[in-house]
Amino acid sequence: MSDHTVIQPGHYKGYPTTMTRASLDAMTRQARKDQDGFWLEQAERVHWHKKPTRGFEGSFEGDVSIKWFEDGLLNVSVCCLDRYLTDKADQVALIAHREGHGPAEKLTYAMLHERVCRLANALTHLGVEKGQRVAINLPMVSEAVVAMLACARIGAVHVVLFGGFSADGIAERLVDSGSVAVITASVAYRGAKIIPFKEMMDTALYKAGADSAVHSVLVVRTSDDAVPMLPGRDHDYHDFVDSFEVDFVPVIMKAEDPLFMLYTSGSTGKPKAIVHACGGYIVWASYTMDMVYAQRPGDVLWCTADVAWITGHSSVVYGPLANGGTTMISDSLPAYPHPGRWWDLVDEYKVTMLFSSPTAVRAMMADGDDVVNRHDLSSLRLLGIAGEPISPDAWLWYHDVVGKKRCPVADTWWQTETGGIVLGPIPGVQSLKPGSASRPLPGIEMAITDTRGRVVQGVAEGSLCIARSWPGQARTIWGDHARFCQTYFTKVPGLYFTGDGARRDADGYYWITGRMDDVINIAGHRLGTAEVEDVLGEDHRILESAAVGVPHPVKGEGLVVFIMPRKDSATELTEEGVARLITQRLGRYAAPEAVYLVPDLPRTRSGKIVRRLLRKIASGETENLGDLSALTDPSVVGAVCNRVWGAM
Numbered sequence: 001m002s003d004h005t006v007i008q009p010g011h012y013k014g015y016p017t018t019m020t021r022a023s024l025d026a027m028t029r030q031a032r033k034d035q036d037g038f039w040l041e042q043a044e045r046v047h048w049h050k051k052p053t054r055g056f057e058g059s060f061e062g063d064v065s066i067k068w069f070e071d072g073l074l075n076v077s078v079c080c081l082d083r084y085l086t087d088k089a090d091q092v093a094l095i096a097h098r099e100g101h102g103p104a105e106k107l108t109y110a111m112l113h114e115r116v117c118r119l120a121n122a123l124t125h126l127g128v129e130k131g132q133r134v135a136i137n138l139p140m141v142s143e144a145v146v147a148m149l150a151c152a153r154i155g156a157v158h159v160v161l162f163g164g165f166s167a168d169g170i171a172e173r174l175v176d177s178g179s180v181a182v183i184t185a186s187v188a189y190r191g192a193k194i195i196p197f198k199e200m201m202d203t204a205l206y207k208a209g210a211d212s213a214v215h216s217v218l219v220v221r222t223s224d225d226a227v228p229m230l231p232g233r234d235h236d237y238h239d240f241v242d243s244f245e246v247d248f249v250p251v252i253m254k255a256e257d258p259l260f261m262l263y264t265s266g267s268t269g270k271p272k273a274i275v276h277a278c279g280g281y282i283v284w285a286s287y288t289m290d291m292v293y294a295q296r297p298g299d300v301l302w303c304t305a306d307v308a309w310i311t312g313h314s315s316v317v318y319g320p321l322a323n324g325g326t327t328m329i330s331d332s333l334p335a336y337p338h339p340g341r342w343w344d345l346v347d348e349y350k351v352t353m354l355f356s357s358p359t360a361v362r363a364m365m366a367d368g369d370d371v372v373n374r375h376d377l378s379s380l381r382l383l384g385i386a387g388e389p390i391s392p393d394a395w396l397w398y399h400d401v402v403g404k405k406r407c408p409v410a411d412t413w414w415q416t417e418t419g420g421i422v423l424g425p426i427p428g429v430q431s432l433k434p435g436s437a438s439r440p441l442p443g444i445e446m447a448i449t450d451t452r453g454r455v456v457q458g459v460a461e462g463s464l465c466i467a468r469s470w471p472g473q474a475r476t477i478w479g480d481h482a483r484f485c486q487t488y489f490t491k492v493p494g495l496y497f498t499g500d501g502a503r504r505d506a507d508g509y510y511w512i513t514g515r516m517d518d519v520i521n522i523a524g525h526r527l528g529t530a531e532v533e534d535v536l537g538e539d540h541r542i543l544e545s546a547a548v549g550v551p552h553p554v555k556g557e558g559l560v561v562f563i564m565p566r567k568d569s570a571t572e573l574t575e576e577g578v579a580r581l582i583t584q585r586l587g588r589y590a591a592p593e594a595v596y597l598v599p600d601l602p603r604t605r606s607g608k609i610v611r612r613l614l615r616k617i618a619s620g621e622t623e624n625l626g627d628l629s630a631l632t633d634p635s636v637v638g639a640v641c642n643r644v645w646g647a648m
């Protein structure tokens with residue numbers, strides 16, 4: 001990765017920001033000097049029923065305990081709705097676009113408040129109580145946002161499950177979370193595909209059997225076709241909910257009461273249900289989104305992430321609404337019904353801030369510049385990404401072709417466990433380096449540790465850790481606090497271990513090198529998977545690539561590379577050519593043991609490449625591939641196995 005390209009903030013003349021370099025530095029200094037004072041001040045961003053006077057309490061040692069603002073009382077739905085009813089009641093809070101369903105639905109703060117209250121009443125009527133879990137399994141429809149906020153209003157803990165998990169995947173999560181009610185849809189549309197949500201839920205509930213505590217299922221009718229309904233358990237969402245009152249007195253919650261739990265993407269193993277607490281999370285969601293995506297009147301923020309991911313929670317729902325902004329959702333795909341579909345929507349809804357994933361950027365890049373250039377994208381002022389490392393090449397394409405070199409690109413690094421953005425630039429204030437997730441936000445004490453777990457200062461490479469707690473930090477793994485302590489706090493005692501590797505350059509910018517599990521040690525040389533993939537990203541015949549390490553009798557580990565060629569380049573790209581490119585660019589030590597051209601790569605539902613599976617396939621451990629429930633298309637695994645091991 002090159003540190004050479006630096007885009008100075010002055011490049012984006014007139015970029016609207018109220019921050020300056022000096023004010024940012026002052027925040028960083030204050031947070032360092034007086035952590036509690038800093039965060040109690042930031043806590044003023046949200047509405048409290050009783051303001052907190054206590055900052056952080058807890059410890060990363062032993063039986064890890066994390067508490068923030070413990071004496072504060074609040075209701076998160078009030079922070080996101082009621083507080084704006086006086087001055088923004090008629091401002092659009094949510095734009096909900098559905099492919100093939102005409103113009104998007106636009107809900108003002110007043111309308112969203114009404115809908116949330118109706119559902120809060122309906123759930124209460126069904127017997128859902130504070131502290132109980134409610135599973136939300138919906139496509140990107142307005143009811144998904146309403147459902148999350150309604151749970152928050154009654155103090156129920158929402159568990160948003162990704163649409164299209166297999167019935168087994170859903171059943172496992174319903175049982176693990178102990179959900180008592182489910183909010184789902186009849187079907188969802190993904191491009192030309194129809195996904196039978198209700199049918200899948202019925203199978204999941206059947207499989208879960210007596211292990212499930214679900215007594216009620218609300219079904220949003222998303223198509224005209226009838227779906228089977230079980231009398232007594234299932235209710236048509238609107239027939240049932242719309243007759244309830246439009247007011248509901250919010251349940252007052254303690255800051256440390258759980259707001260939601262969310263299963264991680266499952267890139268590295270069995271998904272974990274991460275628990276977030278009301279007070280710390282909402283302060284953090286508001287703070288982080290305001291630092292990077294400062295919303296101004298008239299802004300439309302479209303974060304394309306599904307609500308089932310942490311990005312969907314913090315950047316689609318809680319962050320933008322806590323900050324009184326306008327958020328947009330859509331169930332559309334970038335290239336359906338035609339390439340450039342997302343650019344149509346940016347223009348139609350005058351999106352000012354677009355936040356997406358590297359996977360989507362790479363896919364749109366493959367469709368060619370002409371597709372982008374045919375659209376008017378002048379409404380855009382900020383482009384964002386998160387979720388995976390992005391190569392400088394793809395970053396520059398997003399910046400130059402989509403943003404016309406006018407819009408800063410904010411690459412933000414975060415995790416389900418961090419609740420919100422940890423590394424990311426302050427647009428218009430800090431310099432940008434393509435391929436780097438920039439620097440920690442004020443209040444975050446990042447650390448890099450070496451192989452012996454010692455913190456290294458200055459220019460360094462190693463494990464990415466966080467030295468002090470932050471309000472949006474996960475509190476536990478649901479039902480398994482021991483796994484929480486073990487996963488995040490034992491590798492480097494006293495620090496939060498992210499599981500990712502990173503390099504810090506001389507300017508304090510961080511470059512994510514991949515998951516620590518994925519760092520390859522070839523005869524003593526440490527090679528990040530992202531480093532290999534960056535080099536390959538520069539070859540325009542390659543659409544995507546994934547590098548993994550396999551055991552090697554002599555070198556300890558060897559490099560194996562999987563390549564997804566662009567459709568039109570499949571014939572000219574050879575496995576030898578790819579190997580040569582890597583050796584030329586990274587050195588002889590990096591010479592791959594094998595290169596495989598494959599039609600697709602296994603991905604999680606959030607679009608991330610699952611290297612753990614590729615590693616197993618490459619090293620012949622195909623008998624025990626582990627949990628496949630988080631994969632978008634498990635058949636890809638078979639195709640990759642065939643390429644590596646021949647027809648099995």
Ligand code: ATP
Nearest residue numbers: 264265266267268387388389412413414415416512
């Ligand atoms: P699991 O924890 O179940 O294996 P996951 O880690 O993919 O799944 P998430 O919490 O959704 O689940 O993703 C967080 C991870 O995504 C980070 O740990 C990091 O590896 C990757 N990531 C997120 N943002 C970035 C970014 N900007 N650059 C590089 N990697 C990123």
Ligand code: MG
Nearest residue numbers: 264268415499
């Ligand atoms: Mg993770």
